[in-house]
Amino acid sequence: MRVYTLRSSNKMAFALPVWLAVQEELLGHGEEAEYGTPSCFDGFDDEALFDYFHLTRPCIAFITDTVRLRMKTVALKKLPLSVDAMVMVALNYYALGVSSAAVLQKVGLNLIECPTNIVGTVSGVVAGMSDQFISFPQTPEARTDVALKIETFCGIPNVLGVLAPAHFKIRASPYEKDTFRSFVNTQGYTSVMSQIICDSDGNILSVEKCCVGSTFEQEMWDSSFKGREMEEDLHGPFWVLAGKGYHLSKHVLTPVSETANENDIRFNEAHAKIHDVMRTTLGSVKRRFKCLMQLGFAQEGSLNKKSNIIKACSVLHNIAKKFSVPPPPTAGKIEALLPGKQLSAAAEINPDALKARQELIDANFSVGSSSRDPSGSNTTEEEDV
8 A cells, every 4th residue: 555645735626535545546445466566667766766767765755556446437449558658658758858768668659659649648647637636726725825925925816826827838839820920039039838826835826728829818817717817706806926928917916017115025025926926837847748849740739738737737736746755956047937918008007906006015015014025035936846
């Protein structure tokens, strides 16, 4: 019987009972013999496991067991390999962006045999696990907990997370000019983008949409499930914090574009501090899962496979954090968040949202307010994991 050691101090991404329920379900089907059989991962020592998969043995065991459980409910035909062999191939691809000869040999494949279908199958299953392992705070208690941690971190109250687009490089055919242009982002390269929300500890709370790189951030938010939920007050009187590519609204808190006084400056510094958590989080995700550095060829009308890989890596990121698995060392500077594509027409500022932001600034960032110093210690995702 496997016992998983989890970091339970952080309950922002999903509650510990979820993990216990998964373990109970895994071990409660009268199939102990299956889980006691040797795994193809056993042939690697701990150092090799991290080199090939950027994860630790207990974390990999949990992922494999959870995928096995899901496979029982979604597999409609005979699988090409055992579940742990399929997970091995997928995790290796996620970690390195290519398949390693040693890993393929371990599962009886070779470099000529393309494991794309295996990676696609596992990605679909792991992406489907987002209902368990990627969780936006749903209860009043959970929202208060998340907001208090963010306020302690940067001094801004009533914030449920950091909102930003995440760009992932792809290849697109330059011969299909209209399609190619649709993938070109503000930095001039081709990408797809997903909408990500994270908390102050770098847990991913929401990931949705997979759009071409030229998509406007605001349009993505307006059409997203989370955007509609927030703007319809389904999550209460809270904000998500976002950059200049988004419009200030009653639930999206953007920085002050033209600061008028020291209060505005202090607020913008606090805003930048918590917004930077998203940068370090995405940097950590891309270091652990190098496949996200280049997702291969994409077509505008069929982005589901890319979306599944992005969601799968987001699920695995949260699992890795629960197991306190550090990301691989930083190689060079972590890339900055891409500037948002601005709508050509200037948006009319919501006067109620403008008033609410100003009241927040005056109450928390004026001289003598109880706001914390935003220039204080900044615990990043890299230090936390």
